[in-house]
Amino acid sequence: MPHHHHAPTVTVLTGAGISTSSGVPDFRGPQGVWTRDPAAAELLEIDRYVRDAGVRARGWRTWAGHPVWHARPTPAHRALVELERAGVLIATLTQNFDGLHQVAGADPASVVELHGSLATTSCLRCGAGVPTRDVLDRLAAEPDPACTACGGVLKPDVVYFGELLPDDALARAVAATTDAHTFVAIGTTLTVHPVAGLAPLAVDAGARLVVVNAEPTPYDHLADEVVRAPIDEAVPALVRDLLATP
Numbered sequence: 001m002p003h004h005h006h007a008p009t010v011t012v013l014t015g016a017g018i019s020t021s022s023g024v025p026d027f028r029g030p031q032g033v034w035t036r037d038p039a040a041a042e043l044l045e046i047d048r049y050v051r052d053a054g055v056r057a058r059g060w061r062t063w064a065g066h067p068v069w070h071a072r073p074t075p076a077h078r079a080l081v082e083l084e085r086a087g088v089l090i091a092t093l094t095q096n097f098d099g100l101h102q103v104a105g106a107d108p109a110s111v112v113e114l115h116g117s118l119a120t121t122s123c124l125r126c127g128a129g130v131p132t133r134d135v136l137d138r139l140a141a142e143p144d145p146a147c148t149a150c151g152g153v154l155k156p157d158v159v160y161f162g163e164l165l166p167d168d169a170l171a172r173a174v175a176a177t178t179d180a181h182t183f184v185a186i187g188t189t190l191t192v193h194p195v196a197g198l199a200p201l202a203v204d205a206g207a208r209l210v211v212v213n214a215e216p217t218p219y220d221h222l223a224d225e226v227v228r229a230p231i232d233e234a235v236p237a238l239v240r241d242l243l244a245t246p
């Protein structure tokens with residue numbers, strides 16, 4: 001591959017659609033978790049989670065069986081790493097908590113996990129952090145595992161409904177968005193705020209907007225390019241185009 005000497009100009013926002021071909025279901029798509037089982041969304045409501053041990057036990061069982069633990073990066077994840085290695089990428093902003101950008105080889109410092117990460121778990125009382133796998137290993141004996149330091153409620157570091165985004169994540173995302181010459185939204189319905197607002201923010205700041213998603217989004221009318229092709233074909237092709245642009 002030839003060497004490129006671009007200034008970083010591209011910011012990417014990814015949603016669940018980039019991971020579905022790896023076996024991680026999305027939430028709102030036709031086969032989405034919440035489309036098939038609307039009650040599943042209740043397990044992610046922070047108020048219910050905090051006050052109801054039964055909700056927590058169901059939640060932990062769901063996480064234990066989640067396909068994310070066996071998922072592998074897709075061709076789209078890998079193509080974005082090429083963009084990063086060519087020096088073209090400002091940041092990857094992701095709504096996904098599956099860590100697949102990093103598994104594909106992305107520099108963790110360049111990935112902004114706007115909706116948190118399933119890899120780690122924190123105590124809601126004392127803030128102690130532990131690997132989520134270690135918590136899942138305790139489920140057989142303890143269906144609602146408590147913090148070993150203080151007895152507090154444990155919760156995966158995924159942003160639940162009613163919670164704020166992780167410290168600094170939105171500020172970093174806004175900076176990467178307003179710096180971009182090209183903003184590419186991949187596999188996101190662009191319906192969950194505040195993250196969805198990054199797309200019109202990019203346009204306001206003068207960026208070219210590219211939307212890659214199977215279904216229409218509320219911001220398609222602002223896009224310079226809308227791609228409906230399957231993500232695992234569309235993203236590698238898009239990356240080739242971006243790397244070919246002088």
Ligand SMILES: [Zn+2]
Nearest residue numbers: 123126147150
């Ligand atoms: Zn604690």
